[in-house]
Amino acid sequence: MKAAVLYGNEDIRYDDYETPEVEPGTVKIAVKASGICGSDVPRVLHNGAHYYPIVLGHEFAGEVVEVGEGVTKVKVGDTVTGAPRIPCMVCADCVAGNIAQCTHDSFIGSRQQGSFAEYVVIPEANAVPYDPSVPAETAVFFEPATVAAHGVMQNDYAGGEYVAVIGAGTIGLFVVQWAKIFGSRKIVVFDVDDERLALAKGFGADEGVNSLSEGYLEKAKGLTAGAGYAQVFEAVGSNATLLMALELAAAKAHVGLIGTPHDTVSFTKPQWEIINRKELTLRGFWQGYSLPFPGREWELTAHYFATGQLRADPSFIDRKYPLSEAAEAFARFKNPKNIHGKILLVNQ
Ligand SMILES: [Zn+2]
Numbered sequence: 001m002k003a004a005v006l007y008g009n010e011d012i013r014y015d016d017y018e019t020p021e022v023e024p025g026t027v028k029i030a031v032k033a034s035g036i037c038g039s040d041v042p043r044v045l046h047n048g049a050h051y052y053p054i055v056l057g058h059e060f061a062g063e064v065v066e067v068g069e070g071v072t073k074v075k076v077g078d079t080v081t082g083a084p085r086i087p088c089m090v091c092a093d094c095v096a097g098n099i100a101q102c103t104h105d106s107f108i109g110s111r112q113q114g115s116f117a118e119y120v121v122i123p124e125a126n127a128v129p130y131d132p133s134v135p136a137e138t139a140v141f142f143e144p145a146t147v148a149a150h151g152v153m154q155n156d157y158a159g160g161e162y163v164a165v166i167g168a169g170t171i172g173l174f175v176v177q178w179a180k181i182f183g184s185r186k187i188v189v190f191d192v193d194d195e196r197l198a199l200a201k202g203f204g205a206d207e208g209v210n211s212l213s214e215g216y217l218e219k220a221k222g223l224t225a226g227a228g229y230a231q232v233f234e235a236v237g238s239n240a241t242l243l244m245a246l247e248l249a250a251a252k253a254h255v256g257l258i259g260t261p262h263d264t265v266s267f268t269k270p271q272w273e274i275i276n277r278k279e280l281t282l283r284g285f286w287q288g289y290s291l292p293f294p295g296r297e298w299e300l301t302a303h304y305f306a307t308g309q310l311r312a313d314p315s316f317i318d319r320k321y322p323l324s325e326a327a328e329a330f331a332r333f334k335n336p337k338n339i340h341g342k343i344l345l346v347n348q
C-alpha cells in the first residue's frame, strides 16, 4: 500500500509500505481521511517519533474492509473511526477505569502503525462504528469531541446551571455543544476573538464575551445575576485563562481544566486565595476514555454526530491535502500562525 512514511526528522515521504494484515480480534480499515494532531507535529519536525520508519496518524475516518477471527463489533462495510489509545486493560488503573492513566499502553500512530496510509489495522475494541451519513470530515473530529465530552461528564455536570466556557477553539466549541446537549441554564463563552465568539453562538452558546473587553468580569457576572458560574471549563491552557476560570466561578463551583497547558502559572496571593474562599473544586481532565472501553464518550459522540446535535464546522478545517502531499502539509506547521484549524490528509 501507499503511506506517508516518516523516515527521520523532517523526512516524511509518500512511499510503498507493507500492508498491515488482520489478526484475530482486529479490524482492517480503508482510511478515508486523517487529521494531523498537534502531537504529530513534534514527531515530524522535532525528532519526536518513537522510532523510524513509522506511519503516524491517530484521528481518522474510514471503512471496514476485513475483520479478523472472532470480531463481532463491526462488519465489512461499516463506517468507523478508531479510538487511538490501546490500554493494557489488566493494570490496576485500567481495571479501575482510569484508562487514560494506564502506563502500559500502546497508541495507534505513535507506537504502532497509524492512519497516514491507505489501510490501518486496529483492535476490535478500538473500532467505533458511526452512521454512514456522517461525513468523514466530521468523523475525524471524534477525538476532540470525546475529550470535551469526558471533561463535561466528569465535572459533576448537572443541567440547569450557568456554564462558562473559556476558549472558543475546537475543544471549547465541543464543550459548548455538550453543555447544550446535557442541558444548561445559560452557556457563556469567553475568547479574545469576536469571530470565534460569533461561531460559538452558532453552536448553541447563549452569550459570547470578549475577555479583552473593558469590564469583562462585571459583564460576565451580570449574565448570571451576580452569582457566577457553577460550571467552568478552561479550554486554553494559559495563565490568564486559568485565572479567569477562578474569577468566573461561583461559590463551590466545579472548574474543569481541559486545555493542554502551554504556560507557566503564577498567582498573586489574593488570586490563589480565590480557590480557598470560594471552596472551588478544580479537576484536570486528560483524553476521552472510560469503561466499557473506549467509553460512553465515544458512543455518545457517534450518536450525536448522527443526529446532527453535535457538529464539526468547515471552519474547524484549515486545509485538505491528498495523502501524497503529506510533506507539504507538515511543512505548513513551520509557520503555525498561518494555520487556522485542523489540516486533513485525504485518501482519493
Ligand atoms: Zn491527537
Ligand SMILES: [Zn+2]
Residues within 6 Å of the ligand: 087, 088, 089, 090, 091, 092, 093, 094, 095, 102, 103, 104, 105
Ligand atoms: Zn493498563
